[in-house]
Amino acid sequence: QPTPLISHATMSPSKQNNLLSMYSSLSLSKSSYSVISAFCTEDNIPQCISYINQELASLGLSSTCIEASSPGAAGLNPVPALNATYELLQIHRRTMCSLEELEREQLKKSSTLEHVQMNNSRLKDQLELSIREKSGLHEMERQLQLKIKTLQSCLKTEKDEVQKLQNIIASRASQYSHDAKRKERETAKLKERLSQLLVDRKDKKLAIDVLNCLGRSDGKRSHWKTAKAAASHEGEMYKSLLSDYEASQRSLMLENAELKKVLQQMKKEMIHVLSPRQPSIRGATADDSQEQADSDLEDRAGDSSRGSLDKSCEHAREQLTNSIRQQWRKLRNHMERLDSQASQVQNQLESNKDVISRETHEDEMERMRREVQQCKEFIDAQQQLLQQQLNTSFDDETAALLNDCYTLEEKERLKEEWRLFEEQKRNFERERTNFTEAAIRLGREKKAFEEDRASWLKNQFLNMTPFTDRRRCSSSDGQSALSISKSFLQLAMSQETTHALNRYFQLLPSGRRFKSQVKAKSRLRCGDLSIFSLGEDENSLT
Amino acid sequence: MNFSEVFKQSNQLCKVSPDGKYLATCVQYRLVVRDVSTLQILQLYTCLDQISHMDWSSDSLFILCAMYKRGLVQVWSLEQPDWHCKIDEGSIGLVSSRWSPDGRHILNTTEFHLRVTVWSLCTKAVSYIKYPKACSKGIDFSRDGCYMALAERRDCKDYVSVFVCDDWHLLRHFETETQDLAGLEWSPNGCVLAVWDSCLEYKVLLYSLDGRLLSTYSAYEWSLGVKSVTWSPSSQFLAIGSYDEKVRILNHITWKKITQFEHPSTINNTKAVVYKEVERRPVVSDDLSLHNITVGTTLFNTQSKYEICPLPVQIPVVKPDPDRANPKIGISSLAFSADGRYLATKNGGFQVQSLSWHCTGDSLILLGKEQLCLCYMETEQEDK
Numbered sequence: 031q032p033t034p035l036i037s038h039a040t041m042s043p044s045k046q047n048n049l050l051s052m053y054s055s056l057s058l059s060k061s062s063y064s065v066i067s068a069f070c071t072e073d074n075i076p077q078c079i080s081y082i083n084q085e086l087a088s089l090g091l092s093s094t095c096i097e098a099s100s101p102g103a104a105g106l107n108p109v110p111a112l113n114a115t116y117e118l119l120q121i122h123r124r125t126m127c128s129l130e131e132l133e134r135e136q137l138k139k140s141s142t143l144e145h146v147q148m149n150n151s152r153l154k155d156q157l158e159l160s161i162r163e164k165s166g167l168h169e170m171e172r173q174l175q176l177k178i179k180t181l182q183s184c185l186k187t188e189k190d191e192v193q194k195l196q197n198i199i200a201s202r203a204s205q206y207s208h209d210a211k212r213k214e215r216e217t218a219k220l221k222e223r224l225s226q227l228l229v230d231r232k233d234k235k236l237a238i239d240v241l242n243c244l245g246r247s248d249g250k251r252s253h254w255k256t257a258k259a260a261a262s263h264e265g266e267m268y269k270s271l272l273s274d275y276e277a278s279q280r281s282l283m284l285e286n287a288e289l290k291k292v293l294q295q296m297k298k299e300m301i302h303v304l305s306p307r308q309p310s311i312r313g314a315t316a317d318d319s320q321e322q323a324d325s326d327l328e329d330r331a332g333d334s335s336r337g338s339l340d341k342s343c344e345h346a347r348e349q350l351t352n353s354i355r356q357q358w359r360k361l362r363n364h365m366e367r368l369d370s371q372a373s374q375v376q377n378q379l380e381s382n383k384d385v386i387s388r389e390t391h392e393d394e395m396e397r398m399r400r401e402v403q404q405c406k407e408f409i410d411a412q413q414q415l416l417q418q419q420l421n422t423s424f425d426d427e428t429a430a431l432l433n434d435c436y437t438l439e440e441k442e443r444l445k446e447e448w449r450l451f452e453e454q455k456r457n458f459e460r461e462r463t464n465f466t467e468a469a470i471r472l473g474r475e476k477k478a479f480e481e482d483r484a485s486w487l488k489n490q491f492l493n494m495t496p497f498t499d500r501r502r503c504s505s506s507d508g509q510s511a512l513s514i515s516k517s518f519l520q521l522a523m524s525q526e527t528t529h530a531l532n533r534y535f536q537l538l539p540s541g542r543r544f545k546s547q548v549k550a551k552s553r554l555r556c557g558d559l560s561i562f563s564l565g566e567d568e569n570s571l572t
Numbered sequence: 573m574n575f576s577e578v579f580k581q582s583n584q585l586c587k588v589s590p591d592g593k594y595l596a597t598c599v600q601y602r603l604v605v606r607d608v609s610t611l612q613i614l615q616l617y618t619c620l621d622q623i624s625h626m627d628w629s630s631d632s633l634f635i636l637c638a639m640y641k642r643g644l645v646q647v648w649s650l651e652q653p654d655w656h657c658k659i660d661e662g663s664i665g666l667v668s669s670r671w672s673p674d675g676r677h678i679l680n681t682t683e684f685h686l687r688v689t690v691w692s693l694c695t696k697a698v699s700y701i702k703y704p705k706a707c708s709k710g711i712d713f714s715r716d717g718c719y720m721a722l723a724e725r726r727d728c729k730d731y732v733s734v735f736v737c738d739d740w741h742l743l744r745h746f747e748t749e750t751q752d753l754a755g756l757e758w759s760p761n762g763c764v765l766a767v768w769d770s771c772l773e774y775k776v777l778l779y780s781l782d783g784r785l786l787s788t789y790s791a792y793e794w795s796l797g798v799k800s801v802t803w804s805p806s807s808q809f810l811a812i813g814s815y816d817e818k819v820r821i822l823n824h825i826t827w828k829k830i831t832q833f834e835h836p837s838t839i840n841n842t843k844a845v846v847y848k849e850v851e852r853r854p855v856v857s858d859d860l861s862l863h864n865i866t867v868g869t870t871l872f873n874t875q876s877k878y879e880i881c882p883l884p885v886q887i888p889v890v891k892p893d894p895d896r897a898n899p900k901i902g903i904s905s906l907a908f909s910a911d912g913r914y915l916a917t918k919n920g921g922f923q924v925q926s927l928s929w930h931c932t933g934d935s936l937i938l939l940g941k942e943q944l945c946l947c948y949m950e951t952e953q954e955d956k
Binding site for chain 1: 656657658662664674676684687693696698719725726728738741762772781824825
C-alpha cells in the first residue's frame, strides 16, 4: 500500500485529485500518515491548497477554505486552515465512533448468528430424532394393530368352534337319548317276555313260609281295602299337606309381621332423620308435596299399624314399600349431598391459605417435632460436654490452668479498676489537702482582714474629720483588704474549690463556726468585690 | 378312646338296633346278636346261605337276612328265637330286600327290576308293583312311615308312584319331567318329594305330596350334573351336590338357590380351619432286639395326630380319568347336622365312605376304609 502512495506523492497535485479520491475511503493507517509529509512540499503549496479545498468541498465542508496567508506566499492562513483541521478532526472522531459502533454491532450480530446457527443445528437434530421416533411409533402401532386383528380373528374362530362343539353335543345328546330309548324299549320287551315265562313256568314258585302270622305293629286289626279306605287315605294325605301348609303359612306370617315392624321402624327413623333438615335442604323442591306425603305416611303408618296383624291388603303393602323406598332414596340423596358438601369444604380448606390444611398442619407438626428433637439432642450434647468439662476439671494441673485462664481476664480488669480507684483516691486526697490548706490560709487571712477592718473602722471613726491626710491610712488598710479580696478572688475563681470547700465544711464539724463567719463577711460590699458571694448564697449549707 | 376286641363280620353287615340295645353282625351265614353294653352274645341264628344283606325292623324286634344268590329272605325274631320266616322269590331272583316302615312288610326287588314284591308278615299276602326303576335310589319312605315313593319307568318315561304304607294303596301316580330319573327323597316333613335326574342332565324337581310339580331347578346344562342330594332336618333347605364341585342350597319357600358353596383346591378363606393328619412313624433302629420289641408295643403302630395347617392350604387333588364314566369328582356325600347348623360335604375322590353326625349335632364321624375320624365342632366355628 505505501508504495503507490509514495509514488503518487511525486506526482503533480492535479493528478493527485483522482488518486486521492480513490483512496479517500481507506481507513487511516500509519502508512498514510507518512504520506502526508510526502504529499505537500515547498513547491506545490498552492496546488496542494487548491486540491485540499476541492477535497474539502467534495466532503461537504464548505465552511472553510484554506487560503494562503498572502497570494503567492508559501504560508497558510492559519484560521481557515485550523478550522478545516478542526472540522476534519471532528469528522474523524465521528467516523471513529461510528466505526466502533459498527464493530460492536458486527460482534453482536456475529454472536447472535452463531447462537442461531447452533440452535438451528440442535433443532434439526431434535427434529430428526422425533421424526425417527414417530416412525418407530408408527411401526409399533402398525404391529399392534396387526396383532389385534390376528387376536380378533382367533377369538372369532374360537367362538365358532365353541358353537360348533355345542351343536355337536346337542346332536350327540339327541342321538344318545334316541338310542337309549330304543334299547330301553327292547329291554322292556325282554322283561315282559321274561316275566311272562317265569309266571308261566310255575316250577319254582315263590312262597312265603311263616311259622305264624305276626300282629300288626300298631296292634290294630288290618282293614279291608275299600273305596272308603281309599277316600280316607286321600283325606289323610290332604290333611297332612294342609297342616304343613298352615304351619308354613303361620311361620311366614310371623316373619312377615316382623319384617313389617322392622320396615315401619326404619321408615319412622328415616323420617325422623330427614325431617329436621327439611327447612334447610328443601329449596326449590316441592315442600308442600313432601309434607303432604309425610302426613299421608303418618296416616298410613297409623292405619297399617292397626291392621298389621290381620291379612294386609296388597294396596297397603305396596304403599308401605313405596314409602320406604321413597324415604330411602331421600336419605341416600341427602347423604350424597352431605358427602359432596364435605368434599367441597375439604377442597375449600385445602385451597384456603389462612386455614392450614391438614397436610400442611401435619407437616408443620412433623417439622417442629424434628426441631424439638434436634434441640434436645443439642442440649444433651452440650450437657455431655459440660459434664466432660467438669469431670476433666478434677484433673489438678489442667484444672488450675483452666481456672487461671478464666479468671485472668477478670483479674486484669479488676486490677485496672483498682488502679483507677487508687488514682482517684489520691487525687481526692490531694485536693482535700489543698482545700484544707486553702481553708486554713483563708481563715488566717480572714482573721487578718478582721483585724484590719476593725482597725480601719476604728480609723474611719476616728478619722471622721474632713482632714484628708488620714486617708492614707485607709488605703493601706485597703491594701490589706485588697490582698484579702485577692485571696478571696483566688478562692472564688475555682468553682471546684468552692464545692470542695463546702464538702470540707460538711466533713469538718468545726467548720460551722467558720462558715458563719464567712457568711457574715459576704455581706460586705467593697466596691468591685461583689464576688463575695463565693457561691455561698446559692449553696445552702444549713 | 377305648376299643373293644375285634369281632368277625362279613360283607360289612353290622348294625345296631334302632332302639340302641342290640348289635347284630353277620358272619358268613350266621347272624350274631349281641348286647350293646356288654357285647355278650344274646342270640345266634343260622341262615341257609351266605347273607348278602341284613337289616333290623323299625321296632327292633325282627331282623331280615337276604341271600341274593338263592333268592331267599329269612326273618328272625329276637323275642321268640324259635320263630322263623322264609320268603322265597323263586326263579325270579332277588336284587334287594328291605323292611317297610311298620316293620311288618318286606319289599323285595326282583332281578332285572321286573317287579317289587310286597310280602306281608301279618297276612302272608303278596302284592306286586310293576316296572320299578333301576336307579340308585328308586324307593324312599317318608320319615313318618306313612308314604312310600317309588320311581317307575314305562315307555321311556319316568313316573313316580306314591303308596300309602298302611295298606299299600296307590295314592298318586304321576309322570316326572326327568330324562332319566336317578333318585328321589322325601323331605323330613313328608310334604315334598325331591326328584333328580341322572348326571347327564342337571335337573331337580320338587313335587308336593299330592303329585303337583312345585318347582324345577337347573343350575347349568351340558356338564355333568347332580351327584348327591340331601334335605336339611327342618325341611327348609335342600342341598344339591354336583359334579362341578359345588353345593347349592335351595330354600323351601321359593325353591330358588339361596347360596352355593365352592370346594376350591386351595383354601385361603380366613374363617376356615384346616386339620391335617400327620403320621408319626417311629424310627426303627437297626438293632431290633427282643427287648425293644416286647417293651415298645407301639413300635409298629404309627401314631397320628391332627395339626392345624396355616393358610393357604393346597389340597392334593387327583385328576380323574376323563374317559371313564362316573368320574370321582364332585360332591359325593352331604350331611346336615341335626340342628341344621352345619353341612358336611365330601368332594373328590377321598376315601371317606360315610359322614354321619351325632344326633346332638356337635360332632361328626368320618369313616374311611381303614380309619375313622371324629370331629368335634366348637359352637362358634363353622366347618365344611
